Amino acid sequence: MAIIITDECINCGACEPECPNTAIYEGADDWRYKDGTSLDGKLVLPNGKSVDADEAQEPISDEIYYIVPDKCTECVGFHEEPQCAAVCPVDCCVPDDDHVEEKEVLLGKQKFMHPED
Ligand code: SF4
Numbered sequence: 001m002a003i004i005i006t007d008e009c010i011n012c013g014a015c016e017p018e019c020p021n022t023a024i025y026e027g028a029d030d031w032r033y034k035d036g037t038s039l040d041g042k043l044v045l046p047n048g049k050s051v052d053a054d055e056a057q058e059p060i061s062d063e064i065y066y067i068v069p070d071k072c073t074e075c076v077g078f079h080e081e082p083q084c085a086a087v088c089p090v091d092c093c094v095p096d097d098d099h100v101e102e103k104e105v106l107l108g109k110q111k112f113m114h115p116e117d
């Protein structure tokens with residue numbers, strides 16, 4: 001399961017530097033698979049999606065900080081608990097029911113993005 005940021009976000013920015021997968025972006029910013037990962041060029045993700053890691057992707061939100069579901073591992077592989085939720089002052093980082101994944105799948109994502117760790 002990925003984490004999602006709700007519209008209660010106050011845009012404080014505390015979560016962004018805490019994400020080990022660089023899955024959190026400021027509203028209206030472009031995002032890339034390669035940001036903060038070892039991903040590079042054209043590739044197929046573990047979920048079967050073909051992507052270009054270097055290509056700028058459209059922001060998921062224009063108003064508030066957002067999390068890229070394909071990059072979020074709930075911090076599995078790095079930490080015991082989601083770091084964004086741990087630091088968020090208004091508790092608006094919550095499980096995303098639309099992106100439910102088992103722990104093994106989350107660990108597979110983490111290893112795919114960070115094979116050197
Ligand atoms: S749960 Fe962890 S990996 Fe997912 S967005 Fe939050 S800090 Fe990043």
Ligand code: SF4
Binds near residue numbers: 088
């Ligand atoms: S820590 Fe919470 S309130 Fe601050 S930017 Fe992140 S999600 Fe928004």
